[in-house]
Amino acid sequence: MISLKQIILSKKVPTSFLKKPDLWQRALFSTQYAPKVPPPEESQTPGSLALALAKETSIPISQIRVQCATDFNVFRHISAVPVTASLGAEISGVDLSQPLSDDVMEEIWSAFLLFGVIFFREQKLTPDQQLAFAKRFGEPDRHPIVKGLESHPDVLEIVREAGAPTNFGEAWHSDNSYMAEPSLGSILHAVEVPPVGNDTMFSCAYGAYDGLSPKMRNFIDDLRAVHTAGVAFNPSTVSGGSYDNPESAMKYERSQDLFSTNLHPVVRVHPETGRRGIFVNEMFTTEIEGLVKSESKQLLELLFSQFGLPHTSCRFRWKAGDVAMWDNRCLQHVAIGDNSSHKRVMRRVTLKGDKPQ
Ligand code: SIN
Numbered sequence: 001m002i003s004l005k006q007i008i009l010s011k012k013v014p015t016s017f018l019k020k021p022d023l024w025q026r027a028l029f030s031t032q033y034a035p036k037v038p039p040p041e042e043s044q045t046p047g048s049l050a051l052a053l054a055k056e057t058s059i060p061i062s063q064i065r066v067q068c069a070t071d072f073n074v075f076r077h078i079s080a081v082p083v084t085a086s087l088g089a090e091i092s093g094v095d096l097s098q099p100l101s102d103d104v105m106e107e108i109w110s111a112f113l114l115f116g117v118i119f120f121r122e123q124k125l126t127p128d129q130q131l132a133f134a135k136r137f138g139e140p141d142r143h144p145i146v147k148g149l150e151s152h153p154d155v156l157e158i159v160r161e162a163g164a165p166t167n168f169g170e171a172w173h174s175d176n177s178y179m180a181e182p183s184l185g186s187i188l189h190a191v192e193v194p195p196v197g198n199d200t201m202f203s204c205a206y207g208a209y210d211g212l213s214p215k216m217r218n219f220i221d222d223l224r225a226v227h228t229a230g231v232a233f234n235p236s237t238v239s240g241g242s243y244d245n246p247e248s249a250m251k252y253e254r255s256q257d258l259f260s261t262n263l264h265p266v267v268r269v270h271p272e273t274g275r276r277g278i279f280v281n282e283m284f285t286t287e288i289e290g291l292v293k294s295e296s297k298q299l300l301e302l303l304f305s306q307f308g309l310p311h312t313s314c315r316f317r318w319k320a321g322d323v324a325m326w327d328n329r330c331l332q333h334v335a336i337g338d339n340s341s342h343k344r345v346m347r348r349v350t351l352k353g354d355k356p357q
Contacts, residue, residue, distance in 0.1 A: 123323045
């Protein structure tokens with residue numbers, strides 16, 4: 001019989017251990033949760049078991065994240081080191097430019113779901129390789145307003161020229177939440193970055209929701225909110241890209257999506273982890289259905305203010321070659337435009353998502 005201590009010391013979860021659900025459950029978390037966790041099937045991998053814990057229990061996801069990665073090292077093909085207790089992990093042991101096995105991809109997907117955002121250092125991806133990696137997870141989403149690379153329309157080049165006043169994405173947001181089916185996730189690759197500054201911050205939507213009182217959570221649970229691209233991409237105020245200037249590094253199109261609106265739940269239930277998170281963001285959400293204007297404005301301000309809090313956020317300092325892959329269904333991010341003296345070039349591929357529930 002394998003002891004808990006042996007498992008922790010070996011930093012691996014042996015297959016024989018997976019067949020002993022009681023041990024698995026006790027080892028991972030306190031026994032009070034164990035009865036709620038379904039017994040693992042033999043075919044289940046440690047990553048998917050960790051997700052089952054996220055889905056079936058009320059254990060705080062931050063605890064699951066940290067314990068899975070640090071105490072139990074649930075991954076076999078990759079290494080995942082959390083960057084904070086609340087979200088984010090650095091993944092090593094993979095070269096994203098190469099075709100990866102299904103086992104490795106399954107673990108990357110599990111880590112993506114568990115940590116919300118995962119970081120891969122020192123990768124070197126051509127647009128074809130970035131797209132090939134993205135396509136292992138789903139179909140790329142073409143940006144409806146900003147034009148992609150001429151050679152690869154599904155790859156968005158996010159450029160800030162030296163001296164430009166702002167970065168693209170300089171307000172908290174979930175990518176393309178104004179679409180009827182907002183982008184599931186995003187894969188951002190740093191091509192050229194300043195020596196310091198212009199980091200990206202991420203903030204956990206589950207943590208934002210869990211931070212509210214039960215009464216407030218109850219109040220917002222069934223509300224819906226209006227999302228639109230029309231403010232952030234308003235042709236008369238937008239900066240950092242251009243609708244009319246052919247010289248501009250980023251080119252915007254006056255597409256129909258600029259003027260359409262979509263209603264999404266204020267609290268989104270993640271289709272894979274089952275966790276609830278706040279799904280309104282300051283870049284694209286303009287009002288809450290059914291409230292008078294001042295109520296809607298103040299409630300949105302309260303909900304926006306749950307993002308960027310120290311306990312539920314992380315910050316990524318880029319080096320050229322790094323890749324971040326995040327889940328737009330359960331976090332928001334912001335590009336911090338604090339260095340205008342250097343050029344910054346990033347390439348982003350987003351994945352098609354589903355209708356938020
Ligand atoms: C984005 O909003 O997707 C871009 C983030 C960044 O460039 O840091």
